Amino acid sequence: MLPVNCGSHSDYQNFVLENLRKYYPNPDSLPRSTWDIIDRFWNLDLSYTDEKLKSRYSVFGPKPRTPSCMHRSYLLSLDFKVTSLTEWAAQLKINPLYAILSGFEFGDTPGVGTFYDFLNRLWDSDEDNLSPHIHPIKASVKKPSTKGAKAKPVEKISVEQLLQELENTSFSISEQPYGSLFDLFNQEFLQQSVSKQLINPDALALAGDGTPFITSARERKHRVCDCASKGINDCSCDRYFSQPDCDIGWDSSRSCFYHGYDLYMLVASDSESDLPVFPLLNPASRHDSHGFLHTFFRMRSFLPEFKISKLLLDSAHDAMPVYKYCKRKGITPFIDLNEKRGIKVKYKNDFTIGKDGVPVCKEGRRMNHDGSEPAKNRIKFRCPLANRKYGCSCEHPCSDSKYGRTVHLAIKDNPRLINIPPRDSDEWKTEFNARTSAERSNKREKYDFLLENGRHRSSKMWYCRLYNIMMLQHLDAWDLPFESTLRKLILEVA
DSSP states (O other): OOOOOOOOHHHHHHHHHHHHHHHOSOGGGSOHHHHHHHHHHHHOOOHHHHHHHGGGSOSSSSOOOOHHHHHHHHHHHHHTTOOOHHHHHHHHHHOHHHHHHHTOOTTOOOOHHHHHHHHHHTOOSSSSSSSOSEEOOOOOOOOOSSTTOOOOOOOSSOHHHHHHHHHTOOOOGGGSTTHHHHHHHIIIIIHHHHHTTSSOTTSEEEEEEEEEEEEESSOOEEEOSSTGGGTOOSOOOOEEESSTTOEEEEETTTTEEEEEEEEEEEEETTSTTOOEEEEEEEETTSOHHHHHHHHHHHHHHHOTTOOEEEEEEOGGGOOHHHHHHHHHHTOEEEEOOOGGGOOOEEETTTEEEOTTSOEEOTTSOBOEEEEEEGGGTEEEEEOTTEETTTEEOOSSOSOSSTTOOEEEEETTTOTTTOOSSOTTSHHHHHHHHTTHHHHHHHHIIIIISOGGGGOOOSHHHHHHHHHHHHHHHHHHHSOOOSSOHHHHHHHHHO
């Protein structure tokens, strides 16, 4: 039969209150850290989960568990760092607190199979992965020649070609296998953070970064052809891959190969708690410049009401097509320069532009910043040795004027090297420092919430784990009353 709604969120709160009075009449018997989780979940309204998933259940058969209770219980398992659903189902049977906070009567809790059935209903596809198990062998990532460097892209398409292709592609969230997961995350958490003014959708500063996401110690594959029986041991026939969406990538921070995904995360850099906005699991071999484009254009399609004003990216994204796109869309880019792609570019014959966007004269002196003209999209620089009273003290002056030689850098000439605000300004440096919010967000997911400890073998399970961890990141950012209302209510009766 269809799931019977247990009632409003207030009914869940009353259920928790009554059972905590029964099993934990003394609130001090629970540690302060546990009370923080109790208060957050007691205030968390998951009514939309019941509404969203009601149609996913059959009208026949036994009475199912309430979807919001199943969802809440899975979130609790992640918050209490229980990485196995089998272990969590066992804990629900022996720990009254876990059962009560989930919304279950102690002694009447779901088994591990019920949790897997619930997660299946969150996945909008009959297949557990985004690509088929049988596919050709992919090109291998090459080890970089220098320590700490990122591997070269294996993609056979340039950033410019991929940007044009994705910009002209219309993505629909209803066509994505993770569509329901994103909808729950968006309605119950992301929009709530917007309403609490933790995220500004009208002028969103977006930071992006990819991070290695290890799913197994090695790549598991086997032959499906009979070439070996014919004595051909190095054939290029298709293989069967146990994790078809994963492959082998290079971890530049640890200088080693790994098997899994490249998790690309877009984060609201101007939010105090580094709140995630949209993720995408890419193959481990995908370069960040490509992973960003795949993630960014999907995010723009799925969240059209979010107006992006700034992009904060590291040097892996330093590509001219990205700057040109930002200029067309009115987005201010804050992207670190990659010196390997060239920084000393000639400008107006007798000047070069340095790595921080400051022009250098033919004598090798950096020009002084002398103001900006946003209306004309240009920046003004002046000779560092010029004096209005005595003129220029340079042995080989560039100008006869006492004011000294001036140079106007126009963004249209080179949007990659010329920025407003200028790269050498305190404003640019302060804004760019917020780019590390993406790294902090990835750190929370991987180390605080143990993302990689799931021991799963399908993209379905990894996406379920990832999105629910992102929900907890938003939940942790929401302010709670200084004094616990639930604790007060328990003590009033006690």
